[in-house]
Amino acid sequence: MLALAHRLLNQIPGTINPNLRNKMQRIVHRTFADKVDNKNGNNNEVATVDSSENSLADNNQQKSAVALQSDEQNKFELSALMDQFNENEGKVDLMAQPAKQVLFSDEQKALMRDINQRIPYACETEPGVFCVENSVKPLVPFPDPCFTELKSHEIVKEYSLGWPVIRPPPIADRIRQGFSLSKPDSRYYPYIQEFRNHYDMLIIGGGMIGSCIANFLAEKIEVNDGYRIGIVEKDPTYRKSLSTQHLGSLRTQFSSPELVEAALYGSDYLRLIDYNKPTPNDQEVAGGFFNSPNVKFHPHGNLTLFTEDHREKMEEAHDIQKRCGAQNALLSKGNLERRFPWLNTNDIAGGCLGLESEGWFDSWNLLQALILRNKFLGVEYIHGELMYGHRHGLVAEVDQQSEEMNRYYEAHIFVGKTKHVYPIEFSELFIAAGSQSGNVGRMFGMGTGRGPMYMDIPVEPRRGYIFEVQPNNPPGLNFPYLSDPSGLFVKREGLLGQYQVGILPDTVDPNEPNLPEIAPEDYFDKEIRPLLEYRLPGFSGCTVLDHRSIDYDLNYVDGTPIIGSHPIHTHIHMATGFNGRGSMFAPAVGRAIKELFLDDGYTSIDFSRFSFDRFLNLKETKENFYA
Incomplete structure (x- = not known):
């Protein structure tokens, strides 16, 4: 009877009544657990423990009690359910072979391990019209996510990409643990963690954008009165974070009025941060604060060079900047030569x-000040990595289209120190994962469905390098942040004559592989040195001191940010695609997301043009000088 029921469950999972199927599964799994305990040497013996032992003995008693259930009771319940199935559902061929587990081939596994590989899949562009598109698989920094050997215990346990999912234990175990005098052991109670299993607002990405969103939300609502805000950050050291690895520049030279106003607000935010964002201290110290942020702002401006072909666009952008209140000056070629004699103005x-x-x-000081302020306000930082989004089905039987519309309500977080996956329920989700925002969106169904769910978040990691060089004839201290038409940028670092240079990516070629983690030995001499020495002759023969890689959050559709809510999953909000400028736009974006979520619309800067809907409406928001 047990074998027939197990074959029935594996053969036709979608044709049995859900309630009847769930009852049958519970009995099959319960019988399976009894046999596993017998094989492990329990022999249906009840262990006798002393009352002073810890909760491990109580757990063994419960397992032994479950093992004592008779096989006759299980057979009787299965027989009754099988009779009910034959009456209500009809006869089926129980001797047919069950459906086999579909495994990935070795070639497919090799493609999935390659983070730059685009895997083709068929999608329906119009009713009845299918085409083959390319999709980048989500980056999974774990071992092989494909199961090569399915073991029997995976029938009754929940896994997420091969890692066990830790669910809250039954209420009886929690009550028993509450009366225990000993401290719980994480080996037997792994669900006890520093974070909660439910948050009203969950933010993916703890960099500058995510921390600013949490700060504006926490300043507006009372977190300690019941609202819970959590931030998931996979790297608490922020060594690979775009917020700290980029140059932390502040510029107002854009052709979009929203971006100009956002930069102006960021300037005011940095100017008043010492008064608005200090963290109180309980001890008797000067001023009552132990964290007064010091962002070390250098007001040397930005110098954006343009050619004759872009003169008209630069003049139009300059008019927009003046109307928004930005104080910028257009300099002719002669003025550039007189004011900056170290600059080559040819072409x-x-x-x-x-x-x-x-x-x-200093973006690092600003980020640490925000983190400390958020923790003081009650925001919780979770040091883990998102690896899966769980969908909540409100009905028992749905078709494919309505199933894609179901609400995502649970995020599976992988915690490296425990090697376990912890599900966290949320009401509102904010995606601020930088270059990995596209992969995070695919975990929640964006780009894997039909209709509006066909479009994913068009953000990919585009790797670049920042080199620290020492020129023989440095220009001096009065050196602005220089942006060349070729994409080259140069910034002074410190007071010892050192400079940071690099090339900002502007497009993504699908056939071009991403750059390696460590720059090739001849990369600087081939790609950067000719441009650098041509524009700045004083850098001829400069010495490369160090370099670092950085993954830009590049929007490969139109190159502009993505700010707003998803049109279908309205409880999922996005703030990404800033192409390395997230630190500058973070204050304005955090305030905008707060307004969109709590005030039902923008009240300060209207970022509607940068919403996700523009991709569905086939509209682009180009930025002429996103240098």
Whole structure:
């Protein structure tokens, strides 16, 4: 009877009544657990423990009690359920072979391990019209996520990409543990963690964007009165974070008025951060604060060079900047030569120089100040990595289209120190994962369905390098943040004559592989040195001191940010695609997301043009000078 029921469950899982199927599964799994305990040497013996032992003995008693259930009771219940199935569902061929487990081939596994490989899949562009598209598989930094050997215990246990999912134990175990005098052992109670299993607002990404969103939400609502805000960050050291690895520049030279106003607000935010974002201290110290943020702002402006072909666009952008209140000046070629004698102005028609509210700042100090302020307000940081999004079905039987519309309500977080997966329920989700936002969106169904769910978050990691060089004839301290038409950028670092240079990516070629983690030995001499020495002759023969790799969160559709809510899953909000400028736009974006979520619309800066809906409406928001 047990074998027939097990074959029935594996053969036709979608044709049996869900309630009847669940009852049958519970009996089959219970009988299976009894046999496993017998094989492990329990022999249906009840262990006798002393009352002073810890909760491990209580757990063994419960397992022994379950093992004592008779096989006759299980057979009787299975027989009654089988009779009910034959009456209500009809006869089926129980001797037919059950459906086999579909495994990936070795070639498919090799493709899945390659993070740059685009795997083709068929999608329905129009009713009845199918085409083959390319999709990047989610980056999974674990061993092989494909099961090569399915073991019997995986029938009764929940796994997520091969790692066990830790669910809260039964209420009886929690009550028993509450009366225990000994401290719970994580080996037997792995569900006891520092974070909760439910948050009202869950933010994926604890960098500058995610921390600013949490800060504005926590400043607006009372977290200690019942609202829970959690931030999932996989790297608590932020060594690979885009918020700390990029240059932390502040510029207002854009052709979109929303971005100009966002940069101006970021300048005011940094100017008043010492007064608005200190963290109180309980001890008797000067001023009552032990964290007064110091962002070390350098107001040397930005110098954006342009050619004769871009003169008209630069003049139009300059008019937009003046109407928004930005203090920038258009300099002719002669003015550039007189003001910056170290600059080679060949093939240059002019430049735009920021006079106020531009420069660069210490993004690491700003991020740490926000994290400390958020923790003081009650925001919880979770050091784990998102690996799966669980969908909540409100009905028992749905078709494919309605199933894609079901609400995602649970995020599976992998915690490296425990090697376990912890499900966290949420009400609102905020995706601020930088270059991995596209992969996070695919975990929640964006780009894997039909209709509006066909479009994923068009953000891919585009790797670049930042080199620290020492020129023989440095320009001096009055050196602005330089942006060349070729994509080259140069910034002064410190007071010892060192500079940071690199090339900002602007497009993504699907056939071009991403750059390696460590820059090739000849990369600087081939790609950067010719541009650098041509524009700045004083850098001829400069020495490369160090370099680091950085993954830009590049929006490969139109290159502009993505801010707003998803049109179908309205409880999922996005703030990504800033192409390395997240630290500058973080204050304005955090305030905008707060307004969109709590005030039902933008009240300060209207970012509607940068919403996700523009991709579904086949519209682009181009930025002429996103340098």
